[in-house]
Amino acid sequence: MKVYEIRLDFIALAKKYAGKWVALRPDTYEVITAGSSAEEVLEAAARAGFDEPLITDVVESYGSYVSEIEPTLPSDGAGRRSNEGVVPAPSS
Secondary structure (H helix, E strand, O other), X not given: OOOOOOOOOHHHHHHHHOOOEEEEOOOOOOEEEEEOOHHHHHHHHHHOOOXXXXXXXXXXXXXXXXXXXXXXXXXOOOXXXXXOOOOOOOOO
8 A cells, every 4th residue: 555645735726626526636635526426436447547646525615613622630540540649731
């Protein structure tokens, strides 16, 4: 499996291709083709000479997302969680 580091403006991509699948060149991340399914863009990319494009579905908004974070308390060694030894954050 190949691993790529992608530096791409997904916001700009979303403005133009929201709701579609896109195939990208793996070397430049330029859009090769866009379509309504992964299969469609893979086939079109192959016809354009790209056998292993990067593909992704483009959502309407990449907006902000912060997952709900539950604080993890240290274990007392018996599997019980305790706040003993937890230093509170400084108040502002």
